Amino acid sequence: MSFLAELWAFARSRKKIWLLPLIVILALFGGLLILVQGSALAPFIYTLF
Amino acid sequence: MRILGVSAFYHDSAAALVVDGRIVAAAQEERFTRRKHDAGFPDHAIQYCLSEAGLTLKDIDHIAFYDKPLLKFERLLETYLAFAPRGFASFSKAMPIWLREKLFLNNLLCTRLKAIGGAHDWAAKLLFTEHHMSHAASAFFPSPFEEAAVLTMDGVGEWATTSLALGSGADLRITKEIHFPHSLGLLYSAFTAYTGFKVNSGEYKVMGLAPYGVPRFAQTILDHVIDVKEDGSFRLNMDYFDYASGLRMTSQRFHDLFGGPPRQPEKWMDQREMDLAASIQAVLQHVVLKLTRAIAAETGARKLCLAGGVALNCVANGHILRDGRFDEIWVQPASGDAGGALGAALAASHGIGAVPRQVTPGQDAMNGAYLGPQFSDQDIAQRLTAAGARFTRLDEADLIARTADDLAEGRAIGWFQGRMEFGPRALGARSILGDPRSPTMQSLLNLKVKYRESFRPFAPSVLREDVADWFELDADSPYMLLVADVVERRRRPMTPEQQALFGIEKLNVPRSDIPAVTHIDYSARIQTVHRETNPLYHALISAFRDRTGCPVVVNTSFNVRGEPLVCTPEEAFRCLMGTDIEVLVVGRQYMRKQDQDPALMTRYEGAFELD
Numbered sequence: 001m002s003f004l005a006e007l008w009a010f011a012r013s014r015k016k017i018w019l020l021p022l023i024v025i026l027a028l029f030g031g032l033l034i035l036v037q038g039s040a041l042a043p044f045i046y047t048l049f
Numbered sequence: 050m051r052i053l054g055v056s057a058f059y060h061d062s063a064a065a066l067v068v069d070g071r072i073v074a075a076a077q078e079e080r081f082t083r084r085k086h087d088a089g090f091p092d093h094a095i096q097y098c099l100s101e102a103g104l105t106l107k108d109i110d111h112i113a114f115y116d117k118p119l120l121k122f123e124r125l126l127e128t129y130l131a132f133a134p135r136g137f138a139s140f141s142k143a144m145p146i147w148l149r150e151k152l153f154l155n156n157l158l159c160t161r162l163k164a165i166g167g168a169h170d171w172a173a174k175l176l177f178t179e180h181h182m183s184h185a186a187s188a189f190f191p192s193p194f195e196e197a198a199v200l201t202m203d204g205v206g207e208w209a210t211t212s213l214a215l216g217s218g219a220d221l222r223i224t225k226e227i228h229f230p231h232s233l234g235l236l237y238s239a240f241t242a243y244t245g246f247k248v249n250s251g252e253y254k255v256m257g258l259a260p261y262g263v264p265r266f267a268q269t270i271l272d273h274v275i276d277v278k279e280d281g282s283f284r285l286n287m288d289y290f291d292y293a294s295g296l297r298m299t300s301q302r303f304h305d306l307f308g309g310p311p312r313q314p315e316k317w318m319d320q321r322e323m324d325l326a327a328s329i330q331a332v333l334q335h336v337v338l339k340l341t342r343a344i345a346a347e348t349g350a351r352k353l354c355l356a357g358g359v360a361l362n363c364v365a366n367g368h369i370l371r372d373g374r375f376d377e378i379w380v381q382p383a384s385g386d387a388g389g390a391l392g393a394a395l396a397a398s399h400g401i402g403a404v405p406r407q408v409t410p411g412q413d414a415m416n417g418a419y420l421g422p423q424f425s426d427q428d429i430a431q432r433l434t435a436a437g438a439r440f441t442r443l444d445e446a447d448l449i450a451r452t453a454d455d456l457a458e459g460r461a462i463g464w465f466q467g468r469m470e471f472g473p474r475a476l477g478a479r480s481i482l483g484d485p486r487s488p489t490m491q492s493l494l495n496l497k498v499k500y501r502e503s504f505r506p507f508a509p510s511v512l513r514e515d516v517a518d519w520f521e522l523d524a525d526s527p528y529m530l531l532v533a534d535v536v537e538r539r540r541r542p543m544t545p546e547q548q549a550l551f552g553i554e555k556l557n558v559p560r561s562d563i564p565a566v567t568h569i570d571y572s573a574r575i576q577t578v579h580r581e582t583n584p585l586y587h588a589l590i591s592a593f594r595d596r597t598g599c600p601v602v603v604n605t606s607f608n609v610r611g612e613p614l615v616c617t618p619e620e621a622f623r624c625l626m627g628t629d630i631e632v633l634v635v636g637r638q639y640m641r642k643q644d645q646d647p648a649l650m651t652r653y654e655g656a657f658e659l660d
Contacts, residue, residue: 002155014120031148
């Protein structure tokens with residue numbers, strides 16, 4: 001819950017409320033990816049993420 | 050005010066402890082876990098920092114993390130949106146990592162802190178500093194300057210890849226930024242990957258390879274790949290890169306432009322790779338000089354601080370100094386992400402902590418970068434005895450005399466003294482030393498001690514008072530972050546036959562009175578040694594000078610290829626027994642390889658993943 005509050009405060013202060021629907025969709029989609037994926041190893045490029 | 054700085058979860062995790070504005074300890078996690086560029090949470094480094102100060106984690110007022118995860122997440126989402134649907138492969142790798150842990154970094158940090166310090170309201174102590182602010186703080190606050198411009202250049206943090214900050218006293222403000230995906234660090238990394246080296250560690254090899262090549266691709270890069278404006282601001286043509294949306298650094302169009310696919314790692318290198326290295330190095334210098342000239346003109350600053358991974362490009366740093374726009378430059382020795390831990394702690398200390406900043410003109414606050422663990426002679430003797438070493442304890446005068454004799458007789462020396470260095474360079478605390486006058490020292494150290502490619506030059510450690518006699522430099526370079534040429538009178542010109550040699554064969558031609566540290570373009574990556582920060586090392590080089598007339602020694606990091614710098618006496622002994630190092634000096638303990646039990650010899654080569 002504290003994370004959601006933090007995310008809301010962040011989006012407000014950065015004027016990025018428009019990103020929130022995208023975050024929800026991506027989170028759902030990303031959640032699916034977690035379910036179908038064994039491990040979350042970073043690929044062989046500069047660690048951008 | 051006690052602040053613990055932490056960098057973690059990307060590369061080069063580290064911890065740093067700042068007490069009342071003074072840097073007490075700093076160390077990279079890799080030194081303890083023995084995994085190069087370890088990206089895990091720095092449990093060991095934190096515990097070391099606390100033990101150095103005799104504190105527990107609960108004694109710490111704030112824990113400062115070196116970047117802002119939500120801001121980074123925002124960059125990721127907006128980048129995927131901008132490149133959609135092309136970024137799916139990258140997205141499908143990134144999202145699970147973020148949704149599992151990185152998005153909940155607050156909780157993750159609290160859990161790890163609880164494991165070290167027990168139950169506590171850790172969230173209330175957490176602070177997050179922007180990535181480039183961490184870098185800028187690591188460069189400005191420990192510098193010997195009351196006021197300075199601070200240029201940070203790296204791959205990427207949250208959004209910023211290049212930033213200008215202005216520092217005055219305890220105040221530091223970022224005034225300009227260039228944002229992802231336009232990044233000098235990523236441009237250089239793209240060429241690192243393309244020339245067959247590992248991203249985020251092979252950049253140093255590209256810089257070392259550059260003098261063998263001709264920058265015949267530089268104009269192509271400037272015409273097609275990067276658009277540089279008069280003030281040094283730039284934009285990359287993303288058609289040539291794949292990193293923003295894919296899982297490779299370069300795109301097919303990049304490969305077409307430069308005439309072929311990337312070189313496979315560890316495969317034969319030809320003139321093309323050398324020319325590519327020379328070209329990207331030339332372009333980097335071109336852009337960096339435009340940036341620094343614009344900064345000098347715009348801000349009127351006479352001092353410049355540098356940080357971020359690109360600031361480890363000591364060839365470019367040498368150009369900035371010689372360009373003369375700034376009276377002095379100071380480069381943070383841990384300019385990569387490890388230094389972010391220190392910067393975050395310093396930014397919090399002088400920011401939220403409002404600790405006043407003490408500046409000592411002419412002397413920085415890094416303690417020579419000797420900020421890591423040290424061992425008492427009693428402890429060293431016990432550890433070495435337990436490891437089966439046969440050694441003699443000498444007093445300081447004998448130790449210096451015998452080691453200087455060994456150096457003068459051409460032996461490779463493992464030199465382990467005092468506190469370990471913070472940052473990627475060995476600076477005379479965990480170093481392998483040799484005689485730079487020996488024409489065979491370079492290949493001996495490369496092939497039999499370091500087990501690495503022989504094209505890379507070694508660095509000289511030179512007494513500060515003698516630097517101008519040997520190199521075209523008369524400034525402090527205590528952290529091996531400036532490159533300058535060997536002075537004319539000590540050079541040896543190459544014959545036409547030698548000039549015609551191919552690439553790295555040229556390295557075997559003695560090009561100066563100190564061939565082991567002279568690159569083929571007569572340049573050298575210089576460490577000036579100062580009596581104030583490392584008196585023992587200074588005494589050793591002085592003794593070597595008394596015997597040989599040469600105030601310079603070869604200094605390379607005490608490790609083999611792919612291994613982090615040795616941290617403990619046992620690791621130093623293991624390195625002695627697994628390589629062709631002939632003498633090991635650990636504190637006052639002196640030992641020779643020939644006196645050791647042959648049963649303890651180990652095959653060391655291949656023990657670590659190649660970097």
